[in-house]
Amino acid sequence: MKKMNEAITTDFEQINTELVGVFNNVMWIEEAALKRSYFSDITLKDMHTIEAISMYDEKSASQVAKIIHLTPSSMTAAIDKLVEKGYVERRRSSKDRRVVRLGLTHKGRVVYRAHQEFHRDLTHNLVKNMSPKDVSIVKQAIHNLVSYLAQIINQ
Amino acid sequence: MKKMNEAITTDFEQINTELVGVFNNVMWIEEAALKRSYFSDITLKDMHTIEAISMYDEKSASQVAKIIHLTPSSMTAAIDKLVEKGYVERRRSSKDRRVVRLGLTHKGRVVYRAHQEFHRDLTHNLVKNMSPKDVSIVKQAIHNLVSYLAQIINQ
DNA sequence: TAATTTATTTCGATTGTCAAACTATCTCAA
DNA sequence: TTGAGATAGTTTGACAATCGAAATAAATTA
Numbered sequence: 001m002k003k004m005n006e007a008i009t010t011d012f013e014q015i016n017t018e019l020v021g022v023f024n025n026v027m028w029i030e031e032a033a034l035k036r037s038y039f040s041d042i043t044l045k046d047m048h049t050i051e052a053i054s055m056y057d058e059k060s061a062s063q064v065a066k067i068i069h070l071t072p073s074s075m076t077a078a079i080d081k082l083v084e085k086g087y088v089e090r091r092r093s094s095k096d097r098r099v100v101r102l103g104l105t106h107k108g109r110v111v112y113r114a115h116q117e118f119h120r121d122l123t124h125n126l127v128k129n130m131s132p133k134d135v136s137i138v139k140q141a142i143h144n145l146v147s148y149l150a151q152i153i154n155q
Numbered sequence: 156m157k158k159m160n161e162a163i164t165t166d167f168e169q170i171n172t173e174l175v176g177v178f179n180n181v182m183w184i185e186e187a188a189l190k191r192s193y194f195s196d197i198t199l200k201d202m203h204t205i206e207a208i209s210m211y212d213e214k215s216a217s218q219v220a221k222i223i224h225l226t227p228s229s230m231t232a233a234i235d236k237l238v239e240k241g242y243v244e245r246r247r248s249s250k251d252r253r254v255v256r257l258g259l260t261h262k263g264r265v266v267y268r269a270h271q272e273f274h275r276d277l278t279h280n281l282v283k284n285m286s287p288k289d290v291s292i293v294k295q296a297i298h299n300l301v302s303y304l305a306q307i308i309n310q
Numbered sequence: 311t312a313a314t315t316t317a318t319t320t321c322g323a324t325t326g327t328c329a330a331a332c333t334a335t336c337t338c339a340a
Numbered sequence: 341t342t343g344a345g346a347t348a349g350t351t352t353g354a355c356a357a358t359c360g361a362a363a364t365a366a367a368t369t370a
Contacts, residue, residue, distance in 0.1 A: 011287070011290045011291055011294045012278060012279075012282065012290065014294055014297075014298070015278050015281065015282065015290070015293060015294050015297050016274060016275055016278040018297045018298060018300075018301045019274070019277065019278055019281070019297055020206075020274050021301060022297070022300060022301060022304065023181055023182075023185075023274075024203055024206070024223075025304065026178055026304065027178075027182065028224050029304055029307060029308060030178075032308075033307060045326085048179055051175075051179070060348080060349095061348075061349065062347095062348060062349075068179075069183050070326095070327085070328095071327075071328060071329080072348075072349060072350085073327080073328065073329075073330095073349085073350075073351080073352090074326070074327055074328070075349085076349065076350055076351085077325095077326075077327080077350095078326085080350095096335075096336070096347095096348085097334080097335060097336090097348095098334065098335045098336070098347065098348040098349065099335095099347095099348060099349085100348075100349065119171060119174070119175050119178075120171055121303075122174065122300065122303065122304075123167060123170050123171040123174055124167075125299050125300055125302075125303035126170065126174070126296050126297075126299055126300045126303075127167065127170065127296060127299070128299050128303075130292070130295075130296070132166070134292045134296075135166045135167070135170070136166055137285070137289045137292050137293065138170060138292065138293060138296045139166045139169055139170050140285075141281050141282060141285070141289075141293045141296075142170050142173045142174055142177070142281075143169075143173060144280050144281055144282070144283050145173075145177060145277065145280060145281045146173045146176060146177060147280075148276075148277065148280035148281075148283075149177065149180065149181065149184055149277075152184060152188060153184060153187075200357085215317080215318095216317075216318070217316090217317060217318075225357095225358080225359095226358075226359060226360080227317075227318060227319085228318085228319070228320080228321095228358080228359070228360075228361095229357070229358050229359070230318085231318065231319055231320085232319095232356095232357075232358080233357085233358095236356095251316090251317085251366080251367070252365085252366060252367085253316065253317045253318070253365070253366045253367070254316090254317060254318085254366095255317075255318065
């Protein structure tokens with residue numbers, strides 16, 4: 001019994017150590033991977049803007065700003081840059097001409113899919129060689145984490 | 156059999172979606188948690204500097220810069236700020252008077268331990284209510300991910 | 311000892327971010 | 341119908357973080 005608890009502690013510590021490493025490093029690894037890719041003219045933050053535009057269909061500028069936690073003025077600047085580089089399109093809504101609707105260009109959709117693929121590779125490697133039952137356990141763990149993070153946000 | 160494969164696909168997709176969410180959001184959630192804490196005068200990047208100093212004992216400025224992927228000149232600026240705020244101490248090595256050795260002050264160690272606790276809470280919630288066997292599976296998954304990230308870096 | 315290498319700092323430029331002020335448009339109540 | 345506020349986005353000015361290049365200082369090598 002003592003031995004088993006030791007094993008639990010050890011597993012916990014290893015998970016904790018590696019998880020901290022992942023959180024501290026995944027950002028610059030993504031950034032570095034992006035720089036080495038064909039799309040070397042956008043940053044990871046740009047990519048998150050592109051993700052937010054693509055995932056949430058036909059969002060307005062302020063909605064995207066909220067998703068990625070930017071102020072409206074910063075959003076304007078971020079979009080200016082992405083429009084200039086040819087990843088994003090701005091168009092005024094015809095219903096409400098104050099609203100700017102955001103969409104991806106062809107180039108924008110290509111880079112978005114490439115980044116999606118990067119994430120899918122990460123997930124694929126996370127559950128590499130695991131049985132369906134084990135994958136389901138991992139799913140539960142990630143879901144626990146997501147729930148906890150949501151709880152922190154809404155506290 | 157078809158049903159089982161569908162289940163695998165679904166689990167994979169859910170893990171992927173939630174994992175992307177975690178990666179995209181954990182940063183600003185940590186940042187927000189930090190701002191609400193007693194230590195509201197440092198950013199998450201400052202915290203990573205503090206982590207690097209604490210974890211890797213008696214490192215020089217350039218070694219810490221390498222760990223957190225900053226140029227030496229940016230490191231100087233980052234440390235200036237942390238010294239001014241009372242979290243970090245600079246002292247010239249007596250062996251080689253070119254090198255700056257970095258250490259945490261009492262205040263620095265307190266904030267470091269508080270942040271460690273935050274990470275341990277995350278890990279604790281990741282494996283909440285799981286059997287030792289399931290925890291071990293999660294450990295394996297995280298380790299797979301770390302290995303893959305390491306492989307990307309060294310490619 | 312002179313030349314070279316190494317560790318850090320200083321300097322100037324660039325970029326990302328924000329808050330405040332501004333413009334255009336919409337909504338609603340008199 | 342109209343005019344006072346509300347709302348969406350932009351512009352502007354200031355500030356922080358970051359970088360690369362040059363400067364400084366100390367150690368090492370030839």
